[in-house]
Amino acid sequence: MNTKNQASDIHGKSYSRISVMLLILLATFAGILMQTSLGTAIPTLMKEFDINLSTAQQATTWFLLANGVMIPLTAYLATRVSTRLLHIIAYAILALGISITALTPATNSAWFMFLIGRVLAAIAVGVMMPLMQIVILNMFSIKQRATALGLSGLVIGMGPAIGPTLSGWILDQNHVIFGLTISNSWRTIFIIPLIVIIIALVLSPFIMKDVIPNKKVKLDILSLFYSVIGFGLFLLGFTNVATDGWTDVLNVISPIVLGMVLLAVFVLRQLKLEVPFLDIKVFKVKEFTITTITLILVTMAMYGVEMMLPTYLQNVHGLTPLNSGLTLLGGALMMGIISPVAGVLYNKVGVKRLVLVGLSIIAIGTVPFVFLSESTPTHIITVMYAVRMLGVALTMMPLTTRAMSALPTEMSTHATAANNTMRQVSSSIVVALLTSVTQNIMNTNAPNAALKTLDPIKYGAQSLTASMDGFRVAFAIGLSFAVVGLIIALFITNQKPETLEKDK
Incomplete structure (x- = not known):
């Protein structure tokens, strides 16, 4: 084994940087596919669930909202929870979210179940994306980081375009691959990311290591509240612009303004805390x-x-x-x-x-x-x-x-x-x-x-x-x-x- 690939985790145990890198890239790719693959499936979902366009777009809107509000929380989670355990939990939540979405009955009344699956998947991806960068920064030296982050660009860059293309191909017609018939059902869209994340989940206990130093940091509940509600309202207001317009007070202006106020309070609180929830400094x-x-x-x-x-x-x-x-x-x-x-x-x-x-x-x-x-x-x-x-x-x-x-x-x-x-x-x-x-x-x-x-x-x-x-x-x-x-x-x-x- 090339010694340059070897490193020691926070417990002093040796591990392979490349193995960890490949694992997180594999899992993150599954998360990005879940994030982007539904764009071309919206018309199909409208027909299957008997819903209108604005309702179908909730599959994307709520994903972005849940994803956005989780990102600031990652700083606390990465510091408080061991790297291996946090990855296992995130992968498990993503697998659960994908499964719920794929197994949702195609009825109007079951649409909420579909959204629950999307939100769970978004929570996992909201942790996985920044966590990937944190792990890379802790594993590699400054000189090596550019190459490592460049490799992560394979996932971040290609995932958003491959998702819609792959979904369009699946929905176009039935396909035969290696003698197996791949159905053009919207449920088939979730098969590939589900298989990928299950593989990552099974491998995590053996490959993932604790590379991020942990310390017992107390969770500041008020900061969590200001962060989640503030970012949630702010992003909700902007996601409503496309359907309601900039002049809608209830759905656009009010959430954005209230979100900005809560975020301002959040920032001021972080500057005063001895151990901030998110270090604005x-x-x-x-x-x-x-x-x-x-x-x-x-x-x-x-x-x-x-x-x-x-x-x-x-x-x-x-x-x-x-x-x-x-x-x-x-x-x-x-x-x-x-x-x-x-x-x-x-x-x-x-x-x-x-x-x-x-x-x-x-x-x-x-x-x-x-x-x-x-x-x-x-x-x-x-x-x-x-x-x-x-x-x-x-x-x-x-x-x-x-x-x-x-x-x-x-x-x-x-x-x-x-x-x-x-x-x-x-x-x-x-x-x-x-x-x-x-x-x-x-x-x-x-x-x-x-x-x-x-x-x-x-x-x-x-x-x-x-x-x-x-x-x-x-x-x-x-x-x-x-x-x-x-x-x-x-x-x-x-x-x-x-x-x-x-x-x-």
């Missing part, structure tokens, strides 16, 4: 704050196209969910291929140059989307999207690595939780912003309903124009995030990993 480190802000802008720029493109492809080009997913698959593969390479480049050239090049590629690659038309060839869109994802791959993991490396390892649990929380919140905001802006422009520029009867052809043409206006503005907003990110990135310190090692 990590943002006092300039390099951590700048790289985190840049990472947020990269995430928002990515969503600026990624979120709206499938709708454009299906509504304007008339593609099926499967074909629209296949159009984006090239970008997912690009993300998966380049993320590990980005880790190697980070070690050689440092973060600043890499991020400036990556954000420039994102910005340049987004410009053509601002000028899309209803006749833009699909293969051109595939190439442009892949170029953008090249830029995202060059920036996302290096920025995460630099943000974490700006702080001592003992602060990694709080830094990771803070970093992931900010990204989750920003993702929810940009989804709400783009959806509402696009829908508003479509509604404002939509032709008069009477024209549909008088001149159907002209009505269709004007409706298409209104849709394109909305999509172009959404893509332009995505471009603006990339440009602002490029400006912020100029203030990043271009230190290489070996320099950081010496500084510490």
Whole structure:
């Protein structure tokens, strides 16, 4: 066995870094598939459960909510609970959540059971995602982290695109693989992630080790309350924007405002506590704050196209969910291929140059989307999207690595939780912003309903124009995030990993 792969856990026992790394990547992949695979199955769920669109979208909304409110809690759990036990519990909850969802009777009255399964799965994924980064930060040296986090980009980058494509393929028709007939039922979507997470659960007691130092930290109940309710209300308000609009006081404005108030109280409390629930002081480190802000802008720029493109492809080009997913698959593969390479480049050239090049590629690659038309060839869109994802791959993991490396390892649990929380919140905001802006422009520029009867052809043409206006503005907003990110990135310190090692 290569001694470089050997390390000692907090009990002084030897273990294999690679084995632990492969296990958490395998399990996290199952979690991400659960997070993203239902997008193309919404119409099927509507038909099977006899529910409307807004009700079916709860499968995604409640997942995002439960996922978001769990992330800040991870800092406490990772500190208080042993690494191995926490992974086993998370994997078990995910397996339970997937099973409940897959076994839910297809009736209107049983929809709540489906949502319970989704919430349980989201709770597990909300712990697993930041926990993966914390484990990596504790297992590897600063110089090795870029490569390790780059490998995690294989999961984080490819999972979101593979999920919808895989679901579309499953729902398209029955498939025969190795002599076995794979049903096109919506339940089949959950088979692969369930098998993967069960394998991870069985292997965890033997492979997973306690690599995160633990200490007996008292749970501050008030902080937990402010965090869960504050983030929950804040994210709920933004998820309601798409259906209720920005002016809805009850469903949008009130939750957002109340959530912000509770979060402000949460922050003030953390600054006063001797042992904070979530250490906000990590943002006092300039390099951590700048790289985190840049990472947020990269995430928002990515969503600026990624979120709206499938709708454009299906509504304007008339593609099926499967074909629209296949159009984006090239970008997912690009993300998966380049993320590990980005880790190697980070070690050689440092973060600043890499991020400036990556954000420039994102910005340049987004410009053509601002000028899309209803006749833009699909293969051109595939190439442009892949170029953008090249830029995202060059920036996302290096920025995460630099943000974490700006702080001592003992602060990694709080830094990771803070970093992931900010990204989750920003993702929810940009989804709400783009959806509402696009829908508003479509509604404002939509032709008069009477024209549909008088001149159907002209009505269709004007409706298409209104849709394109909305999509172009959404893509332009995505471009603006990339440009602002490029400006912020100029203030990043271009230190290489070996320099950081010496500084510490």
